[in-house]
Amino acid sequence: MAVRITLMVLRVVVLLALILGLLMWFGVGGALVPVHMLLGILVVLSLWVLGGFAFTIKGGVGIGIGAIVLGLIVLLFGLNQRTILVGDLHWLIQVIHLLLGLSAAGMGEAIAGRYKRLNVATQSAQQQ
Structure with missing residues (x-):
């Protein structure tokens, strides 16, 4: 149950962050x-x-280790992206930032899927 709730939080938060990020990318909502x-x-x-x-x-x-490392990369990159490659090529940093955020969502989905599959397999093995 806790995995399902955490996954739903991840999905909602990624969607909201994506929407705000795109708004900022197009010059709207800089105050956000x-x-x-x-x-x-x-x-x-x-x-x-x-x-x-x-x-x-x-x-x-x-x-699990991959999730911790990716989370640290996303966090550090996100907090410092404004100072990386400032100028005409900053859009590359924005694309990398977007891809890192989406990969965090994908890894969360993968973990939850693996957790669910193994729990179903464990429960069916215990019933036999």
Whole structure:
């Protein structure tokens, strides 16, 4: 149940962060940067919680470590992106930032899917 709730939080927060990020990218909603940053922090925290759940499943240590590392990369990159490659090529940094955020969402989905599959397999094995 906790994995499902965390995944739903991740999905909603990623969607809101994506919408705000695109608005800022197109020059609208620049005052919403702190909200976007808060949403990004919530994305990372949700990913880390799901990564913690990954450590509890068989074979989940690798993806759990991956979630922690990716979350740290997303966090550090997001907090520092305004100072990276400032100028005409800054759009590259924005694209990388977008891809990192989407990869965090994808990793969260992967962890939740693996968790669900292993729980279903464990429950059906216990019933036999």
